[in-house]
Amino acid sequence: MAQPTADLEEYRDRARAWLAERLEPRRLDDPAGADPAHWTQERDQRERAIQRILFDGGYAGIAWPKEYGGQGLTAAHQQAFDEAARGFRVAEFGILGRTTWGICVPTMLAHASPAFLTRHVPRVLAGEELWVQFFSEPEAGSDLAGVRTRATRDGDRWILRGSKVWSSGAYYADYGLCLARTNWDVPKHRGLTWFAVKVDQPGIEVKPLRQLNDRSEFCQEFFDDVELTDDDVIGEVDHGWTVARTMLVMERQVGARTRMRPVAGGRRPAADLVSLARQAGREHDPRVQDLIARAHILDVVQAELSTRVQELAAAGGRDAASLACYPKLAAGTGTPARALIGIEIGGGPGLTWPGGASPPAGVSDYLGARAQSIAGGTNEMMRNVISERVLGLPREPSYDTDRPFSEVVRRAAEWGRPEGTRGKAG
Amino acid sequence: MRCPILDLPLSDDLDILRAATLRFTQREWPIEKLRAAADGGPAIEAGYVQRAAELGWFAALAPEEDGGGSISGSGLVDAAVVAVERGRSLQPGPFVPMNVVVAALAREGSPAQRAAVLPGLMAGTTVATWAAAGSAGTWGAGEAIRWARAPGGYALAGTACLVQDADRADYFLITAGASDGISQFLVPAQMPGLCVRPVGSIDLSRSFCEVQLTDVIVPDDALLGQPGTAAAAAAEHELQVACVLTVAETIGAMEQDFQLALQYARDRIAFGRPIGSFQAVKHLLADTSLLLESSRTLCDAAARAVSNGDAGPELASVAKAYVGDSAIQLGQNCFQVFSGIGFTWEHDHHLYLRRLTMDAALYGDPAWHRTRLARFYGLPDASISDGDGHGAANR
Numbered sequence: 001m002a003q004p005t006a007d008l009e010e011y012r013d014r015a016r017a018w019l020a021e022r023l024e025p026r027r028l029d030d031p032a033g034a035d036p037a038h039w040t041q042e043r044d045q046r047e048r049a050i051q052r053i054l055f056d057g058g059y060a061g062i063a064w065p066k067e068y069g070g071q072g073l074t075a076a077h078q079q080a081f082d083e084a085a086r087g088f089r090v091a092e093f094g095i096l097g098r099t100t101w102g103i104c105v106p107t108m109l110a111h112a113s114p115a116f117l118t119r120h121v122p123r124v125l126a127g128e129e130l131w132v133q134f135f136s137e138p139e140a141g142s143d144l145a146g147v148r149t150r151a152t153r154d155g156d157r158w159i160l161r162g163s164k165v166w167s168s169g170a171y172y173a174d175y176g177l178c179l180a181r182t183n184w185d186v187p188k189h190r191g192l193t194w195f196a197v198k199v200d201q202p203g204i205e206v207k208p209l210r211q212l213n214d215r216s217e218f219c220q221e222f223f224d225d226v227e228l229t230d231d232d233v234i235g236e237v238d239h240g241w242t243v244a245r246t247m248l249v250m251e252r253q254v255g256a257r258t259r260m261r262p263v264a265g266g267r268r269p270a271a272d273l274v275s276l277a278r279q280a281g282r283e284h285d286p287r288v289q290d291l292i293a294r295a296h297i298l299d300v301v302q303a304e305l306s307t308r309v310q311e312l313a314a315a316g317g318r319d320a321a322s323l324a325c326y327p328k329l330a331a332g333t334g335t336p337a338r339a340l341i342g343i344e345i346g347g348g349p350g351l352t353w354p355g356g357a358s359p360p361a362g363v364s365d366y367l368g369a370r371a372q373s374i375a376g377g378t379n380e381m382m383r384n385v386i387s388e389r390v391l392g393l394p395r396e397p398s399y400d401t402d403r404p405f406s407e408v409v410r411r412a413a414e415w416g417r418p419e420g421t422r423g424k425a426g
Numbered sequence: 427m428r429c430p431i432l433d434l435p436l437s438d439d440l441d442i443l444r445a446a447t448l449r450f451t452q453r454e455w456p457i458e459k460l461r462a463a464a465d466g467g468p469a470i471e472a473g474y475v476q477r478a479a480e481l482g483w484f485a486a487l488a489p490e491e492d493g494g495g496s497i498s499g500s501g502l503v504d505a506a507v508v509a510v511e512r513g514r515s516l517q518p519g520p521f522v523p524m525n526v527v528v529a530a531l532a533r534e535g536s537p538a539q540r541a542a543v544l545p546g547l548m549a550g551t552t553v554a555t556w557a558a559a560g561s562a563g564t565w566g567a568g569e570a571i572r573w574a575r576a577p578g579g580y581a582l583a584g585t586a587c588l589v590q591d592a593d594r595a596d597y598f599l600i601t602a603g604a605s606d607g608i609s610q611f612l613v614p615a616q617m618p619g620l621c622v623r624p625v626g627s628i629d630l631s632r633s634f635c636e637v638q639l640t641d642v643i644v645p646d647d648a649l650l651g652q653p654g655t656a657a658a659a660a661a662e663h664e665l666q667v668a669c670v671l672t673v674a675e676t677i678g679a680m681e682q683d684f685q686l687a688l689q690y691a692r693d694r695i696a697f698g699r700p701i702g703s704f705q706a707v708k709h710l711l712a713d714t715s716l717l718l719e720s721s722r723t724l725c726d727a728a729a730r731a732v733s734n735g736d737a738g739p740e741l742a743s744v745a746k747a748y749v750g751d752s753a754i755q756l757g758q759n760c761f762q763v764f765s766g767i768g769f770t771w772e773h774d775h776h777l778y779l780r781r782l783t784m785d786a787a788l789y790g791d792p793a794w795h796r797t798r799l800a801r802f803y804g805l806p807d808a809s810i811s812d813g814d815g816h817g818a819a820n821r
Contacts, residue, residue, distance in 0.1 A: 293796035
């Protein structure tokens, strides 16, 4: 469905003129990101106000359906607007911007009821709702279908009890997209349901986690008999796994878009490591130069893989969700390797810094790099999908897919115990 | 056996070229012929190169006015499609060096040089190859052979290594250095002082030689293009063409070795299951698949970049370095999946492992290309000693 170029150009120009009248130009020193150090009440109000301006002007949800407050135009229009908006200070919601717009709403649009979408999507577009993923749990990460947070029927209500974790940015979210177990007497994939959970309500505690690199992006939530209604259900009760699969695809694709580093041709390749080598006085060292080249090559590989997977996804016809595992695995293996290169170039002096100052970027990168190997699907999960879905290798034998989940949990606790002692206490 | 993963669909015209090349390789030089040749049987005959030329193997990089031309709009992209199929079935013959010489003639050749040599090259009746690598396996322009002015023309002296199919070549493209700068020459094989010595190599599928020039005097009209900056730029372009096409041949060989390993993992039973159902083996193959698909995307990016002249030098080296390392790693991973059977002469794996390993070394090995990349970062040349012990180790 190609748009005539002239139409798009006119759209872009009109958007640019509109933006120039209403928004400030983008400043390079504007602190973007969602660390609580930057995410203040004031910041929150300002970003939401900017989003409201865009919404009122008809520039929010450009490619989303009209009936839910979007503009019903094409992805090409969205891209044209993004190009026009590059020079302006549009709303920056940090990590929640990506989860809300890139993961949660696209998943809702695929599975939620029209009534649900009418309630929530226009509010997202107006900057009134930011969404977080209530996904992983202390006892379920890679095995997402093994979540144990339970939603129990109680008359016409649902009662939510349990805990979620690694929910990035939950401390400034309005709603969580929450996966809960609604049936324990069926196999694990068949007793799951998705709920919209308002974050600010009785029974919910949100606790930011202090991470190893001294940042705080992840949170843990505790649900203590939180009340939900049928209106909060997304998709069908007990059929949440269908929704989860959509969400996982969105997650991998958003990841591929946001991981790109500027790489080839005229820009400054591996600029961070080049300046690190200079600071360390090691720019002449052939071994250091070799390490920088290795890092630059990893950057190019990730960028080319991401671009390729997006091209193939846009063209259709292949299993885009599985192919998205390639750039994810490249990032999951390449990012820690690259961070280690930074540590190697910096040497001992690179591990220290003036008293009272913040650690240099290389140190935080190193401590945080494994996030790419774990978050949004571990390297091992990517390898499973690639080997099974793409290469067609046989699945591992499964111990949990065809018996009730309650039984799975009980048997797992007895794993490895001699036959005669199973089912007994102790 | 072939299933698309991250390869882009080809245009209809390019797919016809690919399919014709596949049929040709299966008919002309199936793997059994390679095995026979490795055991002392007949090597390829002249007819192979000529029949390959009929498919357009050597015309894509030639100018249209000389009878060349491309299907896709980029001769290098066309030639890369051929190269992948060549690698898949370990085809012999001077495909990469012939295309390098064609590209050099297209860019630098005088009308007389083009008229004398290009038609024969495009028809496969003339064979030409490129003598550029130094004895230490370096590919810096002019490192292997030196040139000087001499009465009646130019004197050439030095030894070039890893010259593919030199023993069947009618012409040599010689990239030579001097304190005055780089010069390139197109030299007929039958010159006094030019000595070709075939060498044994790890690669059973192609033949390599050492070419020694002892005071070879060539006439003025052997000079290709202009000496100095122009010749250096031409040699740089030739290196990029050689890198892209070698990488494309490597991709084809990687694909085939990987497909064989994948099939083996499905078929081989141990502990009551196909070994490909064990996570240790599946994860090894997934990582190997990532190496292959990453290599493929870099090959495409480099072919595009060299064609457009946009970031060509950088991406050619990125691709050559990455694919060289990845291909060898792929060969090693597949070997581990094959286990015992991979040690046998009868299994095809070693033929691929040998070729992949040689490809990694040709036209600059990974470490050499990474050294080359340092200049894109604005870093000082590590080969120039600054007097306090830094950086004497450039290769």
